[in-house]
Amino acid sequence: MKSLIFQLPSLGVILSATAIVLIGLFLLSWAKRRSRKKSGILTEILRDIGIGFIVAAVVTVLYEANTRSVKEHSDMVTVLNAIMESGITRDVWGEVQSGIIARHQLRRGAKVDLQLLREVTLPDGRKITMPPHQLVMKMTYEYDLYALTGALSKARIWHALDWQMHDSATDLPTFLSIKVSRDGHVFQTLDYSAIKKTQGVFDPNHGTMSLEGDLGVDLPPPDDKSGIHVISDRYEVVNFPGAYTLYMPEILAPPFLQPGQKPDQRDPTIRVTFGTIPKDIEVKLETYLEEHKFSPSVQNGTIWEFKGIMLPGQAVSFTFAKKPQGT
Numbered sequence: 001m002k003s004l005i006f007q008l009p010s011l012g013v014i015l016s017a018t019a020i021v022l023i024g025l026f027l028l029s030w031a032k033r034r035s036r037k038k039s040g041i042l043t044e045i046l047r048d049i050g051i052g053f054i055v056a057a058v059v060t061v062l063y064e065a066n067t068r069s070v071k072e073h074s075d076m077v078t079v080l081n082a083i084m085e086s087g088i089t090r091d092v093w094g095e096v097q098s099g100i101i102a103r104h105q106l107r108r109g110a111k112v113d114l115q116l117l118r119e120v121t122l123p124d125g126r127k128i129t130m131p132p133h134q135l136v137m138k139m140t141y142e143y144d145l146y147a148l149t150g151a152l153s154k155a156r157i158w159h160a161l162d163w164q165m166h167d168s169a170t171d172l173p174t175f176l177s178i179k180v181s182r183d184g185h186v187f188q189t190l191d192y193s194a195i196k197k198t199q200g201v202f203d204p205n206h207g208t209m210s211l212e213g214d215l216g217v218d219l220p221p222p223d224d225k226s227g228i229h230v231i232s233d234r235y236e237v238v239n240f241p242g243a244y245t246l247y248m249p250e251i252l253a254p255p256f257l258q259p260g261q262k263p264d265q266r267d268p269t270i271r272v273t274f275g276t277i278p279k280d281i282e283v284k285l286e287t288y289l290e291e292h293k294f295s296p297s298v299q300n301g302t303i304w305e306f307k308g309i310m311l312p313g314q315a316v317s318f319t320f321a322k323k324p325q326g327t
Contacts, residue, residue: 017057024053099312100251103148105155105219108227109255109267110143112246114318115276116283120235123192128170135240135281135320136172142231144255147219154216155180157230158249163207165237175202175209176233180217187217187228225256238320240281245317252310268305271297272316282323287316 027050034043115138119129130136145155157180161173175195180188188211195202195209202209209232211217220226238244254269272294274283285294285304292314294304306316 014061017061020053020057020060024050024057026050027053103251103312106146106148106251106253107143107248108146108253108269110141110252110270111273112270112316113140113273113275114138114283116238116278116281116320117276118278122170122172123174123176124171126170130237133240135238137236137238137244137318139234139236140231141234141246142229143252144227144229145219145250146225146227147222148251150221153218154212155219155228156216157211159209159232159234160247160249161207161209161234162236162238162244166207167237173207173234173236176235178209178211178230178232180211180228180230182217182220182226182228188215238318241319241321243286243317243319245315247315248310248312250312254307254309266307268297268307269310270306270316272304274302280323282321284319284321285316286319287314289314 027046031043031046031050034040034046117130117136117138119127120136120138121127141159145157147155157178159175159178161175163173165173174192177191178189178195179186190198190201198215200213200215201211217228219228236244252269255267257263257266272285277283287294287306292306292308292310294306294316297303297305
């Protein structure tokens, strides 16, 4: 298979470069023979010209190889763009490129654990009871983050609260903690206080948390097939009856197959576990996409799994309603 990084130059370039190298070697040999008999300016000139010929040949081969590689890659991109634009319009294909293909990282094997609470202890120690029309949803959200390209050295870890529900009196919703690790080694861990006080982590205007730049963690290159593990806890406020939507800011894919694992044994793309749920509340999971079907993995319906691909902007919604009487 031809590489898109390096292609051999044409036969004509190779033959020309070979001839130039031979001329350079001849001049170096001539200069060496002259230096045994007598030294002088002509000997030095012959030696320098010989070296120059050899260097010129090497540079020519490398330049032509790189230029040809770039040209072939450019031709392939042009053909691909033309094919895609023949099936969908140019503006749609451009959006696909910028929104999906240009991504530098992706998430794998997400796990979401949910609890619905009417009473909760806040990070500052206060205990509160939610009004009848609201609930606190405690969410533990974890996943592995992988590099897609070599263009990204630091991971960009970004999470967002449903900030429209923010109440300054309780400081809900809020992030409780975040931990970033790899192979059991913890690189970064922040609790509620550190998230709020560490400059550049929490944005109080939008309810977002990010670890990037100086606070970022090195992301292994794609060839390593190794990522970093991210786990976070949060309190969200949800209306009851109501719904909560968890959007995917990155591509979400299944984990890599483990040694000895068959394709049908692969762990799911996302596993949702319903933990503590009041008996009078019914929780349902929706994606509103025919292709995105979650399947229950246990009989009582507390664990649901999805094994496809989720793209940036796609989402999972949880609906909360009063359980019908007699159920």
